[in-house]
Amino acid sequence: MGRVTEPLPRTPGVELLDVHRIALTETAAPPLSPDERMAMDRLWEESVLANPSLFDGPVVACASLAWEGPHTLAVSWVRTTYRHHVLRRVMGSAAWLPSLFVAVVQPADDGRLLVGRMSPVTVAPGRWQLPGGSMEPPEGDGPLDEAALRGHAARELAEETGVDTAPEDLSLWLVTRGAAGNVGVLFSAPGRPASFLRERFASLVAAEEHPEFDRIAFVRSASELGGPLVDYLEPVVRRCRRSGQIMHTS
Numbered sequence: 001m002g003r004v005t006e007p008l009p010r011t012p013g014v015e016l017l018d019v020h021r022i023a024l025t026e027t028a029a030p031p032l033s034p035d036e037r038m039a040m041d042r043l044w045e046e047s048v049l050a051n052p053s054l055f056d057g058p059v060v061a062c063a064s065l066a067w068e069g070p071h072t073l074a075v076s077w078v079r080t081t082y083r084h085h086v087l088r089r090v091m092g093s094a095a096w097l098p099s100l101f102v103a104v105v106q107p108a109d110d111g112r113l114l115v116g117r118m119s120p121v122t123v124a125p126g127r128w129q130l131p132g133g134s135m136e137p138p139e140g141d142g143p144l145d146e147a148a149l150r151g152h153a154a155r156e157l158a159e160e161t162g163v164d165t166a167p168e169d170l171s172l173w174l175v176t177r178g179a180a181g182n183v184g185v186l187f188s189a190p191g192r193p194a195s196f197l198r199e200r201f202a203s204l205v206a207a208e209e210h211p212e213f214d215r216i217a218f219v220r221s222a223s224e225l226g227g228p229l230v231d232y233l234e235p236v237v238r239r240c241r242r243s244g245q246i247m248h249t250s
Contacts, residue, residue, distance in 0.1 A: 103132030
């Protein structure tokens with residue numbers, strides 16, 4: 001018998017999905033009409049002129065989500081490139097697909113959560129978010145599976161904060177779906193002393209000419225941060241507090 005999936009309807013705002021397992025299946029990207037391709041290329045060129053740090057590398061997009069059993073999320077994904085993201089600005093485009101990214105919930109030993117501010121050389125300067133980034137398609141015949149997501153999350157944590165954590169020490173915790181449809185797979189990392197996390201980040205910044213984060217902070221509430229926030233951050237921080245990953249301290 002084939003697997004039975006229940007399509008996941010959209011609800012307004014940011015959704016937090018409790019999952020125990022993720023099943024990923026590659027599918028074909030929707031075709032682009034000539035008008036969509038022209039609009040995409042024009043908007044991409046305008047975006048690069050406004051932000052030269054943009055690059056059109058390979059990336060994974062999310063085609064659909066469905067429940068496969070009570071706690072298994074079936075994710076259909078496609079191979080695309082970053083320029084396809086601008087299709088969200090093309091009115092009526094049926095070829096635009098939301099992104100698929102990973103992020104890491106890194107608690108400190110003082111009961112707070114590590115967040116980072118995107119540096120001026122990134123696609124979202126000044127935005128606060130968890131360590132993480134967009135998924136890239138596997139090379140060759142390599143699979144895109146939960147292990148690949150976990151490995152990418154560990155790499156992003158190291159590249160953005162300097163904190164090395166073995167992929168097997170990251171636990172699948174939550175899936176988010178943002179207001180624009182972007183899908184994030186969140187992994188929970190073991191707690192570390194805040195002093196250690198600061199030291200690792202300071203060492204990274206000293207060694208990197210253009211770090212992805214220009215600043216990190218430790219928070220118990222997203223309201224403590226000044227500036228723009230990625231849309232999932234506030235509800236995720238609230239969930240962390242309810243689950244005990246972020247503790248109240250006197």
